[in-house]
Amino acid sequence: MSESTTVHRELEAERDYVAKLYSRLDELRAEKKEQLTRTRAAGAQGTLQNVSERDSFAALYEDRLAQLNAVEDRLVFGRLDLDDNVNRAGEEPGAPRYIGRIGMTDDELTRLMVDWRAPEAAAFYQATALHRQGVRRRRHLMLRGRTVLGIDDEVLDTELFGEADDHQGEGALMAALTQKRTGRMGDIVGTIQAEQDRIIRAPLAGVLVVQGGPGTGKTAVALHRAAFLLYEHRERLKSAGVLLVGPSTSFMRYIERVLPSLGETGVVMSSVGELYPGLRAIPEHNRETARVKGKQLMAKVVAKAVSNRQRLLAEDRRVVVEGTRLTLTRGQVRHARERARSAHKPHNEARDIFVKTLVRELAEQLQQKLEESAGNGNAVDRSYLVQEVRESRDVRIALNLCWMPLTPQSLLEELFAKPHLLAAAAPQLREAELKALYRAPGSPWTEADVPLLDEAAELLGEFHAVGNKEAGAEAQLKRDLENAEATLRNVNEMLFNAGIDGLVEAEDLAAMNQETEVRQTAAERAVADRNWAYGHVVVDEAQELSPMQWRLLMRRCPLKSFTVVGDIAQTSSASGATSWEQAMRPFVAERFTLEELTVNYRTPMQIAEAATRVAHAAGLTISTPKAVREGEWPPIVDRLPQGTLLEKLREILPGEVEIADGGLLAVIVPESRLRTVRAAVVELFGRRVGTGSGGLSQDIVVLGARESKGLEFDVVVVLEPQELIDEVEGSVGDLYVAMTRTTQRLRILAEGTIPAGIDS
Numbered sequence: 001m002s003e004s005t006t007v008h009r010e011l012e013a014e015r016d017y018v019a020k021l022y023s024r025l026d027e028l029r030a031e032k033k034e035q036l037t038r039t040r041a042a043g044a045q046g047t048l049q050n051v052s053e054r055d056s057f058a059a060l061y062e063d064r065l066a067q068l069n070a071v072e073d074r075l076v077f078g079r080l081d082l083d084d085n086v087n088r089a090g091e092e093p094g095a096p097r098y099i100g101r102i103g104m105t106d107d108e109l110t111r112l113m114v115d116w117r118a119p120e121a122a123a124f125y126q127a128t129a130l131h132r133q134g135v136r137r138r139r140h141l142m143l144r145g146r147t148v149l150g151i152d153d154e155v156l157d158t159e160l161f162g163e164a165d166d167h168q169g170e171g172a173l174m175a176a177l178t179q180k181r182t183g184r185m186g187d188i189v190g191t192i193q194a195e196q197d198r199i200i201r202a203p204l205a206g207v208l209v210v211q212g213g214p215g216t217g218k219t220a221v222a223l224h225r226a227a228f229l230l231y232e233h234r235e236r237l238k239s240a241g242v243l244l245v246g247p248s249t250s251f252m253r254y255i256e257r258v259l260p261s262l263g264e265t266g267v268v269m270s271s272v273g274e275l276y277p278g279l280r281a282i283p284e285h286n287r288e289t290a291r292v293k294g295k296q297l298m299a300k301v302v303a304k305a306v307s308n309r310q311r312l313l314a315e316d317r318r319v320v321v322e323g324t325r326l327t328l329t330r331g332q333v334r335h336a337r338e339r340a341r342s343a344h345k346p347h348n349e350a351r352d353i354f355v356k357t358l359v360r361e362l363a364e365q366l367q368q369k370l371e372e373s374a375g376n377g378n379a380v381d382r383s384y385l386v387q388e389v390r391e392s393r394d395v396r397i398a399l400n401l402c403w404m405p406l407t408p409q410s411l412l413e414e415l416f417a418k419p420h421l422l423a424a425a426a427p428q429l430r431e432a433e434l435k436a437l438y439r440a441p442g443s444p445w446t447e448a449d450v451p452l453l454d455e456a457a458e459l460l461g462e463f464h465a466v467g468n469k470e471a472g473a474e475a476q477l478k479r480d481l482e483n484a485e486a487t488l489r490n491v492n493e494m495l496f497n498a499g500i501d502g503l504v505e506a507e508d509l510a511a512m513n514q515e516t517e518v519r520q521t522a523a524e525r526a527v528a529d530r531n532w533a534y535g536h537v538v539v540d541e542a543q544e545l546s547p548m549q550w551r552l553l554m555r556r557c558p559l560k561s562f563t564v565v566g567d568i569a570q571t572s573s574a575s576g577a578t579s580w581e582q583a584m585r586p587f588v589a590e591r592f593t594l595e596e597l598t599v600n601y602r603t604p605m606q607i608a609e610a611a612t613r614v615a616h617a618a619g620l621t622i623s624t625p626k627a628v629r630e631g632e633w634p635p636i637v638d639r640l641p642q643g644t645l646l647e648k649l650r651e652i653l654p655g656e657v658e659i660a661d662g663g664l665l666a667v668i669v670p671e672s673r674l675r676t677v678r679a680a681v682v683e684l685f686g687r688r689v690g691t692g693s694g695g696l697s698q699d700i701v702v703l704g705a706r707e708s709k710g711l712e713f714d715v716v717v718v719l720e721p722q723e724l725i726d727e728v729e730g731s732v733g734d735l736y737v738a739m740t741r742t743t744q745r746l747r748i749l750a751e752g753t754i755p756a757g758i759d760s
């Protein structure tokens with residue numbers, strides 16, 4: 001039989017099997033839909049407990065149905081032919097093992113497909129000719145939607161085929177890598193490489209740092225690891241949850257579809273600007289401000305700012321309670337402050353002790369005075385006096401002047417707006433640094449403020465938040481009760497007929513509503529709760545985080561179970577890391593594991609090499625990832641006469657857009673030129689041009705280097721590379737990032753200097 005006939009026959013057989021898997025998927029969906037409809041239709045029958053069980057079942061069926069719907073595209077992608085002696089419990093003897101997005105069995109519980117995260121699937125990613133792990137042949141199935149387009153085999157039998165390649169499924173991998181970019185990251189579940197797989201499946205505990213150059217799959221690995229951990233440690237992580245942190249909202253949008261496509265929807269995703277609940281901070285554009293606010297010593301500054309708001313009296317103070325003049329002495333205030341501080345509680349909670357102590361002392365004074373004026377033997381009721389003192393306007397003012405309840409926002413707003421307060425809280429900072437911290441009241445909070453607000457919240461305690469939360473919960477309960485009462489009036493008869501046991505009170509129904517709500521929104525509750533303790537935190541582009549941002553993240557996961565991915569060479573933020581040791585030491589000392597990814601899957605070789613030369617010429621010591629494919633084009637550099645940059649850009653862009661051929665093209669420019677360049681590009685291409693966050697849904701994007709971090713495009717045009725360096729005080733990180741965003745072609749236009757290394 002000719003080779004092509006064999007391939008054809010194999011392809012047909014795979015098409016049949018894949019059709020069988022999809023029809024099983026359809027069956028399971030229909031089953032779940034039916035169960036869901038039946039459960040919902042059952043209505044409010046039986047005891048309250050039954051009703052609440054019904055809600056849990058409905059939620060369960062909904063989740064499962066959502067998962068079954070999410071895995072539609074490329075449901076299956078792999079097959080292993082195994083040695084006879086491999087343990088295959090639950091599988092048809094001798095049958096191949098199929099690997100897909102979820103596990104599936106048929107009616108008789110015979111396994112049809114294994115979840116890619118299951119231990120039985122690991123060999124699909126890890127087996128090599130040298131360590132076959134029982135695998136005779138590995139097959140990649142290449143699907144579009146439900147259609148099998150092709151198969152790609154690797155026979156792991158060295159005697160027959162010699163050394164196996166380093167990269168698995170070369171054909172499948174190349175097909176994935178050369179696809180046009182869409183502005184949305186896709187999953188790599190069909191072609192995860194062995195070094196990536198080892199990281200994805202690493203144990204949950206501890207801090208795992210993954211260093212990797214551009215395009216080595218750090219983001220992809222981080223996302224697949226989150227999905228793996230949720231599968232492997234479902235019980236532990238189900239309620240605590242996993243937090244995934246990325247650099248910006250546009251980046252979060254870029255990656256947001258990956259986890260759902262892997263059947264996971266429960267991961268809380270947040271950009272660094274959104275880590276303080278209820279706040280959406282803007283980027284900090286002033287580098288000096290970002291640098292100072294990122295310093296670890298800001299924790300001390302915030303702490304001092306708080307303690308400075310626990311003031312003593314300059315002199316004794318008169319207060320009037322119900323017409324009686326009392327004296328609040330300096331000594332009493334000092335003593336009350338000592339008592340309150342010695343409780344080691346947050347400011348707002350310790351304030352209760354401070355207030356109680358002084359109110360009691362003033363009440364005693366009041367009692368004495370009243371008794372004196374009433375004459376001997378006339379005792380006065382004390383409880384009533386305490387109330388009088390507490391409600392006196394004078395007393396309230398005096399106590400607030402000494403120890404005001406504070407919100408994080410009110411503390412920092414004043415601290416940064418009033419130089420004398422700041423100087424008193426931050427004696428360690430230089431004059432210029434203090435200036436960099438100035439912030440006009442009412443101006444928007446920035447990403448650099450987020451960890452400071454969090455730090456303040458920690459030190460101030462939940463006085464206000466709890467108060468508000470309780471007030472909010474109370475109001476909600478009241479609304480629920482009113483609703484429930486109305487409902488009861490309408491449906492009482494129906495409930496009775498339906499046979500609900502016992503007496504149903506409005507309170508029961510309201511409580512039931514509350515319970516349902518709690519169950520449904522674990523992820524939402526986590527986002528809204530600053531004190532939520534996550535089971536695991538995944539951090540992408542972690543090199544950019546300041547020590548203060550690390551402090552915040554460490555608080556979010558007291559167990560210190562982290563996956564941290566990044567590239568030290570790409571650091572551009574003023575307070576980012578210069579080494580992983582330096583970034584991690586303050587929090588976990590030496591207790592972290594460092595892994596490295598070594599293959600660049602994105603950037604063609606000639607361009608990756610140019611980017612590396614630029615980094616080396618600037619004195620960066622970076623390990624250079626191997627580019628997995630040759631490019632069609634070396635970087636193209638246009639040196640331009642003064643004043644011709646925009647003209648040249650207009651001239652070349654139509655041709656570059658044509659080369660991108662329906663894929664994405666990005667023009668990456670220095671911040672100072674963003675506006676003019678965008679206007680010029682819009683003139684040419686109108687509404688096809690996107691900008692900044694959200695721009696990725698267009699096929700032409702104009703953006704700054706910082707914004708391009710983590711993203712990728714088919715064609716990249718970089719303008720004035722030297723300015724990209726100058727803008728960040730001579731650091732080459734942003735240019736390095738910009739050059740490595742391309743999957744095909746890089747063009748550089750410059751009137752100014754061309755940085756060393758680009759084209760030599």
Ligand SMILES: Nc1ncnc2c1ncn2[C@@H]1O[C@H](COP(=O)(O)OP(=O)(O)OP(=O)(O)O)[C@@H](O)[C@H]1O
Nearest residue numbers: 188191192193214215216217218219220601602710
């Ligand atoms: N095993 C793989 N199979 C298919 N595609 C892959 C694989 N690994 C990485 N890629 C692709 O390579 C590109 C780069 O991956 P990713 O964005 O995760 O890299 P990164 O290391 O985070 O890059 P950077 O630091 O430069 O932002 C993506 O398009 C990703 O889908």
